[in-house]
Structure formats: C-alpha cells, structure tokens
Amino acid sequence: MNYPSPPKRLNSATLAPVQRTRSQSRRRRLGLRGHWTLGFILPVGLLVVWELLSRIGVFPPNLLPAPSAIALTLWTLTLSGELLIHIGITLYRVFLGFLIGGVLATILGALTGYSRVANQLLDPLFQALRNIPSLAWVPLFILWLGIAETSKIALIAVGVFFPVYLTLMAGIQQVDRKLVEVGRVYRFSQAQLIWRVFLPATLPSYIVGLRNGLGLGWMFVVAAEIMGASRGLGFLLIDGQTTGRPDIIIASILLFAIMGKLTDTGLVAIGRRLVSWQDSYSLQAQKN
Amino acid sequence: MLRVENVYKQFDNSFLALDAVNLEVHPGEIVSLVGTSGCGKSTLLRIISGLDFPSEGDVWIDNEPIANPHPEVGMIFQEPRLMPWLTVKDNVRFGLEQAADSEAAIATTLVKVGLADFANALPRQLSGGMAQRVAIARALITQPSILLLDEPFSALDAFTRTKLQDHLLHIWEYDRPTMLLVTHDIEEALVLSDRIIVMRSNPGRIHREFVLDLPRPRKRTDTHLQQWKERLLNELDLSLVRSLTGV
Structure with a gap:
C-alpha cells in the first residue's frame, strides 16, 4: 500500500524551534547581565548615603562608623x-557541617521518600526532632563532644540536615x-527506577x-x-x-552576607547546570 | 497471541470495573476498545500491560500467563510521558536494556516517526504531536510484537490527530505488530481497526464486537464508514447521556 508520508512535511516546518533556542540562549546571557547590575543599585546607593550621613556627623562613629572606616x-x-x-x-566548619548533614539527609531522605516502611519507621522521629529549636542542642553537644571543633560541626550538621x-x-x-510507570513498563529494577527516574525528577527540589x-x-x-x-x-x-569596636562587628556581619551569598551562588550555578532541562516559568522569563 | 481469560477487576471500594472479560487478539491484528467513560477499557489495557492486576482471571501472552510487564509488549499512553531531563534520543533509548550499540536503531526509529532532526532536542522544545511521536518511537525501539495504545491521540488537536492516525498505520506496515487501542473516538477506531469491541459500564464488560472487513487506507468521508459510525453510536450506551441532556 502507498501512504502519503507526513514526516517529511513536518520536518521542514518544524526546523525553526532548534534555531530559535540558539538565539534564545544568547538573549538569556544578555538578560542575566542586566539582572546583575540591577541588584547592585540599591546596596551601592545605600552605602553612598550612609557615608555622606556619617561625614556630616548624623551617625555617631562610636555606634555606627562610616563605610570607609569599616573598609x-x-x-x-x-x-x-x-x-x-x-x-x-x-568556611571549613560550614563546609564540613554541610557535607556531613547533607550526606546523612540525602541517604535518609531518599529512604523515607521512596520506601513506605522506612517512612513509617523513621519519619515520625525525625519530625519530632526537627521541632526542637536547634540551639537547644548546644549544651548537650558541648557536654558530649567538648568545646572544640566536633561540637560546632555537629551543630551545623544538625542545622543542615x-x-x-x-x-x-x-x-x-x-x-x-x-x-514511574514508564520505567515499570520496561521492567526496571528498584535501583534502576531510583537512578533513572526518581533521582533526576527530584533534582530541582x-x-x-x-x-x-x-x-x-x-x-x-x-x-x-559565638x-x-x-x-x-x-x-x-x-x-x-x-x-x-562597632567597625569590627559590622565588618563581620558584611563578611557573613558576602560569604553566604557567594556559596549560595555557587550552589545555584551547579544546580542550573544540572536542571537545564526544566521547562519552568523562571527559565522562560530569563529567555524572553 | 494475546488472550484475556475471564478477567474480573474489583477495586478496594468494591466497585466492579471489569466483569468476566474474555478477549483474543491475533498476531498483526488491530483491535479497538471503545465505550463511554467508566466502562473499564483503560483498566483492561493496564491489566494487559502488567501495570495493574486482575482480581480474578489471567492475561496470556504466547501461552504464558503474565504477572509483570511483558518484554514483548510496548505501551503508548495518553500523554507522551517523556523524561523531561532526557533528549529525544535518550528518551527513545530509555526502554533499551543494552543501550550501548543502539545508535543506529535509534536513528532508524526516529526517521520512522519523522523526528530525525530532533534527536538532541529536549521535550520542552517539542509540540504535543511531536512529543507523542517520540513516545511512539520509544515504544517501537524494543520491537514489541504487541503494542498497547491508551487513547494515544486524544490530547491532540483534530488536525494533528488525523495525521498521526495515518502515520501510525504507516508505521504498522513495517513490522505489523498486534495493536490493541483504547479510544473514545469512534472515527479513530473505524479508520484503524480490523475489529471494534464495544464495552459498557456498570459493571464494565464487553457488549458486542464488530469485524470491519474494509481495505485500508480508509477514507474518513467514505459512506460505508459513516454508516458504521451510526451503527456504533447506537451500540454505545448513551442512554445516560440522553437522560442527562434531555435529548
């Protein structure tokens, strides 16, 4: 039998999207640069006003020193x-605490998310522990682990977990x-289901x-x-x-803000690379 | 050969979805299951696919009762169900056990569904019709002898749907897999099928079956087909619809 072949016709008509994505990525890079400068306007403006007000003596220097003094x-x-x-x-403490808390949370979260039995067994306990204000652990950790590095890293790990x-x-x-059903149709093992469906699908969250x-x-x-x-x-x-020394206090606060922002940006950059397949509103907004 | 033997399906809330269903589909045959919603046609297909289990009875493929999804069966769902993080090529590769030396097979299959130029595109870049063709390619790559289709084109616009129906027949010409198609589109059933099975609800059961001894390709405007359409519409249990709409 002789059938008309629709694929050919569809091909030529649908070549456009691929080309469009290429120019879209160029637009996206430009859009990102615009975003960066926008984020700087407010903090820089505040710094200028703060410096001016300090110079004309509105802020007492023993309580709020000028930005130049802090610098x-x-x-x-x-x-x-x-x-x-x-x-x-x-940085070392945050990194180690993040690593330990993150790894434990990944293993246990994957387990309680995937297995109903594990969930019923473990999750109630974790939910109860989660509701303890984490600072309440401090005396206990110091008692158990001493005042040196171990208790600090344990506390950070609890916070990250x-x-x-x-x-x-x-x-x-x-x-x-x-x-998940698509994986089941192809008779995936549990490990295959986790590795090929659950893991990538969960990556954004x-x-x-x-x-x-x-x-x-x-x-x-x-x-x-502290x-x-x-x-x-x-x-x-x-x-x-x-x-x-208020200048030292404010300098440390600023350093926390900068370090926190930098590490978060690093994590976002890694994340964006991993989930570039996502079809989400925010990605769409960046492109257009 | 696919055989459904005395299958019952009762859900936890004691709703009887399937009541003593018997069905045989021969190699290379195209069979449609039609019926109003709630008649159990999708449930029956899910049981045949091995994704769901009958409360009683068995599904036999090549004289063996199935307990899990069978390697000879390919499934095409109502939605494309593509993995959004995989390219078109990798989505097609998804069902292959030995993914290593499959490049040529994937390329051939993508040509079959007319998506050779889109091997490296991501699902979000595809239209609905293209995404469904990727799903068809993914089902075809394992060269299944039985293809199950659960309302595969119902989410598409009328124009794309007609095109893909023709396209599906075109693909069927290559390997002539057995096809079991669930649809609520009577025209779709008439254009594609060797046999149409009408199901009714409450409880879900097979009501009648019709053998369409018409040559393919069939013209949708053919007067024969129009007559068949009327007959089939009469067979569908539309009394509930009538009483609700007051027609």
Whole structure:
C-alpha cells in the first residue's frame, strides 16, 4: 500500500524551534547581565548615603562608623593575615557541617521518600526532632563532644540536615506516578527506577533543599562560634563587642552576607547546570 | 497471541470495573476498545500491560500467563510521558536494556516517526504531536510484537490527530505488530481497526464486537464508514447521556 508520508512535511516546518533556542540562549546571557547590575543599585546607593550621613556627623562613629572606616578595618585585618584565618576556619566548619548533614539527609531522605516502611519507621522521629529549636542542642553537644571543633560541626550538621531531609523526602514522594510507570513498563529494577527516574525528577527540589540547608549552616556557624571559639567570623563578632569596636562587628556581619551569598551562588550555578532541562516559568522569563 | 481469560477487576471500594472479560487478539491484528467513560477499557489495557492486576482471571501472552510487564509488549499512553531531563534520543533509548550499540536503531526509529532532526532536542522544545511521536518511537525501539495504545491521540488537536492516525498505520506496515487501542473516538477506531469491541459500564464488560472487513487506507468521508459510525453510536450506551441532556 502507498501512504502519503507526513514526516517529511513536518520536518521542514518544524526546523525553526532548534534555531530559535540558539538565539534564545544568547538573549538569556544578555538578560542575566542586566539582572546583575540591577541588584547592585540599591546596596551601592545605600552605602553612598550612609557615608555622606556619617561625614556630616548624623551617625555617631562610636555606634555606627562610616563605610570607609569599616573598609579600612577590613583592610588592616587582611594585611595582618588575621582575616584570612577567620574566614578560612568558618568556611571549613560550614563546609564540613554541610557535607556531613547533607550526606546523612540525602541517604535518609531518599529512604523515607521512596520506601513506605522506612517512612513509617523513621519519619515520625525525625519530625519530632526537627521541632526542637536547634540551639537547644548546644549544651548537650558541648557536654558530649567538648568545646572544640566536633561540637560546632555537629551543630551545623544538625542545622543542615532537616531542610535537606524534608525537601528530598517530599520531592521523591511527589515524583509523577506516570513517569514511574514508564520505567515499570520496561521492567526496571528498584535501583534502576531510583537512578533513572526518581533521582533526576527530584533534582530541582533537592537543590532548593541544599540551598536552604546551606543557609541554615551559615546561621548555625555563627551560633557555634559565638558560643565559644578563638577563631572564626563569629569570634570576630564577639571580639568586636567586648572591645567596643562597632567597625569590627559590622565588618563581620558584611563578611557573613558576602560569604553566604557567594556559596549560595555557587550552589545555584551547579544546580542550573544540572536542571537545564526544566521547562519552568523562571527559565522562560530569563529567555524572553 | 494475546488472550484475556475471564478477567474480573474489583477495586478496594468494591466497585466492579471489569466483569468476566474474555478477549483474543491475533498476531498483526488491530483491535479497538471503545465505550463511554467508566466502562473499564483503560483498566483492561493496564491489566494487559502488567501495570495493574486482575482480581480474578489471567492475561496470556504466547501461552504464558503474565504477572509483570511483558518484554514483548510496548505501551503508548495518553500523554507522551517523556523524561523531561532526557533528549529525544535518550528518551527513545530509555526502554533499551543494552543501550550501548543502539545508535543506529535509534536513528532508524526516529526517521520512522519523522523526528530525525530532533534527536538532541529536549521535550520542552517539542509540540504535543511531536512529543507523542517520540513516545511512539520509544515504544517501537524494543520491537514489541504487541503494542498497547491508551487513547494515544486524544490530547491532540483534530488536525494533528488525523495525521498521526495515518502515520501510525504507516508505521504498522513495517513490522505489523498486534495493536490493541483504547479510544473514545469512534472515527479513530473505524479508520484503524480490523475489529471494534464495544464495552459498557456498570459493571464494565464487553457488549458486542464488530469485524470491519474494509481495505485500508480508509477514507474518513467514505459512506460505508459513516454508516458504521451510526451503527456504533447506537451500540454505545448513551442512554445516560440522553437522560442527562434531555435529548
């Protein structure tokens, strides 16, 4: 029998989308640059106003020093090599706590999300533990693990654990049953289903969970370092308080903001690479 | 050969979805299941695919009762169900066990469905009709001897639907797989099928079957087909619809 062949006709008509995506990606890069400068307008403007008001004496320098004074303090700390040590040790604590909390949360979240039995067995306990204000752990951790690094990293790990655990579990539970069925039609094993369907489908929400976890990691590192440390940005904060140096306090706060933002941006960049397949509103908005 | 033997399906809420269904589909045959919604046609297809289980009775493929999805069966769903993170090519590869030396087979299959130029596109870049053709390619790549189609074109516009129906027949010409098609589109059933099975609801059961001994390709405007359409519409249990709409 002789059938008309529709594919040929469809081909020529549908070549356009592929070409369009190429020019779209160019537009997206331009759009991103515009976004960057927009984000700088407000902070830079505030700094200028703050500096001006300090110069004409509206803010008392012993309570709120001028940005230039804070910059000078940062510069001195940098030259003495002190700042690098503080930043280094704080980064190390956040990183290690994030790694330990994140890995544990990933394993347990995947388990409770995928297996109903594991969920019924473990999740009630985790939900109860989640509701303990994490600072309440501090005395216990210090008692158990001492005042050195271990208790600090444990506290950060606890902070990172819960948001990662919760979002991963919920993400896995919300994976489209219809996609899972496609895997079942092809007789996937449990491991294949997890690796080829559940994991990639959960990736977008998992990355959000990691970002939340990292944010809490930065929060908890301050708590841990305020509690008792001889180095670190949190120590610098307390040091500024005891020596009556508002410039040091504000400098540490700024450093926390910068470090937190930088690490989050890094995580977002990795995440965007991994989920570039997503067909979402925000991606669409970037393209147009 | 596909055989459904005395299949019952009762859901947890005691609703009887299928009541003593018997069905045989011969190799290379195209059979349509039609009926109003709730007549159990999709449930029956899911049981044959191995995604769902009968409460009683068995499904036999090549004289063996199935307990799980069968390797000789390909399934095409109402939605494309493509993995959004995989390219067209990798979506087609999805069902292959040995994915290593399959490049040539994937390329051939993509040519069959007319998507050779889109091998590296992502699902979000495809139109509804193109996405469904990728789903067809994914089902074809394993060279199934039985192809199950669950309202495969119902989510598409009328123009694309007609095109894909012709296209499906064109593809069927290559390997002549057995096709079992669930549809609520009578015209679709008439254009494609060797046999049309009418199901009725409450409880879901096979009501009648019709053998269409007409040569293919069939013209949708053919007077024969129009007569068949009227006969089939009469066989569908539309009394409920009538009482609701007051016709």
